[in-house]
Amino acid sequence: MTTETELNRLFWHSRRGMLELDELLVPFVREAYAGLAADDQARYEKLLSCEDQDMFGWFMRRNQPDDEDLQKIIGLVLEHSRNRRRG
Template sequence: MSEEQAFDATARKRLYWHSRRGMWELDLMLVPFIENCFDGLSDEDQYAYQTLLACEDQDLFLWLMRRELPDDPALTPIITKIVDYAESTRTSDVRPL
């Protein structure tokens, strides 16, 4: 890791714990995403993810379930990446809500 790395190990752990929202539907999407995809994101996407975690659970739910779009268009790409990852890893024995 370089000195310029956007998120050090401590900051990443903090983001992991903030990804655990306590709402089952959000946890199923955010926790696997940070575990498997976060490190491969660009700095811009990592910061967008951090910004996303500062949002209210009700808003996150609507955005991740594709019921609404965020007011901040800068969040749309990271939301799309999270949803796409969740859909790509969904197994046949898991039924959509």
């Protein structure tokens, strides 16, 4: 179970200072993170430990991480973003 304190911590770590990343990560952590399975929550936290430039390239589909866990969470974040836009 995700506590309010944990969600607040993740919210602030999701704010990267790069608009493109903020527009993907902040809504994801606010709207989807709490409903994720524990494995996917761990993947999201792992993603937050990555460099912004790496994440930017992954989310813009310029390249992809070698790590399958990161590939999965990136897919979930992008799917969430697409669903929000359809809305």
